[in-house]
Amino acid sequence: MTVKTTVNGVDVDKLMETIDLLGRQPELGTFKFRTNNSWIDGTYNRAENPSALGPAASERAVPHTHDIDEPPVLLGEDRGANPVEYLLAGLSGCVTTTFIAYAAAQGVKIDELRTELDGDIDVRAFLGITHDVRPGYQSIRIKFHVKSDAPEAKIRELMKLAERRSPVAESVRNGVPLEFTLA
């Protein structure tokens, strides 16, 4: 008979086994994530995530799909969140999962976790009206709301881990080389 150790809904035994396995076989840690996007009309397009490709990953039977559009004020019909909102969504999910996973690994029970994100963009740069501001986000704020019996110092330590080790947070903070090619 085996007892499964689960904290915050994370299977801690499997997490530790994964850490042990990737420590011994580093090549299993290499993932290639993918998105295919098809333009539909105007500001409307659809992205699909077919799978993570990696030595230890498998194809999805059905890809996850995302409808992407702009609100009317930005010439769309709001048939989906817009691209910069998708970036915030991914960022919110990543800091959440990183926080929860590290809490689980340390045996820290979290009762509730919400995050509120907001970021500033001056759309004049996108529209080519000015070159005095960047087209992207000028800054992004991430506010954590945490319910837990753990001391505040522990919560702040977990937030710091989420800030440093979340793949999306680290990508967005430090930047990623992008390579554009024409098929």
Add this chain to the structure above:
Amino acid sequence: MTVKTTVNGVDVDKLMETIDLLGRQPELGTFKFRTNNSWIDGTYNRAENPSALGPAASERAVPHTHDIDEPPVLLGEDRGANPVEYLLAGLSGCVTTTFIAYAAAQGVKIDELRTELDGDIDVRAFLGITHDVRPGYQSIRIKFHVKSDAPEAKIRELMKLAERRSPVAESVRNGVPLEFTLA
């Protein structure tokens, strides 16, 4: 009687009016985009985009929601795309819309546009197994598939505009300051 000028599904008259308006009233270009995320269980959480907040933006009646999870190999149940896939989805939508909008503004008709993105992550850094690689994307490739009667030089010029002026592409390439706070 008015004739509406639409190219690639983009209302070019409205686009030019918007550019003219924001040129005269720069404060209307300032947007605040938002995401609220609620952790559900383990690697599963849900992000909501309630609206873009800006002088010219309005609340949505119903927010766009995004289920976020990890695949089984990363301790989840694949109830949604994972956070780093959401980043790619947003990036794909942003370069697509930027390309299409600039083509429309220049009267360049695009018959078809697809993009394929992939990016490399070594999950050992996220798991704290190594500090020799970054937790985020090491690089991201974006391949354009374009059907259009326009000459290849024009397509490459539009791709360059998408690379430079897409808010998500510019954010991800150059990085964005992130500010974490505890409520």
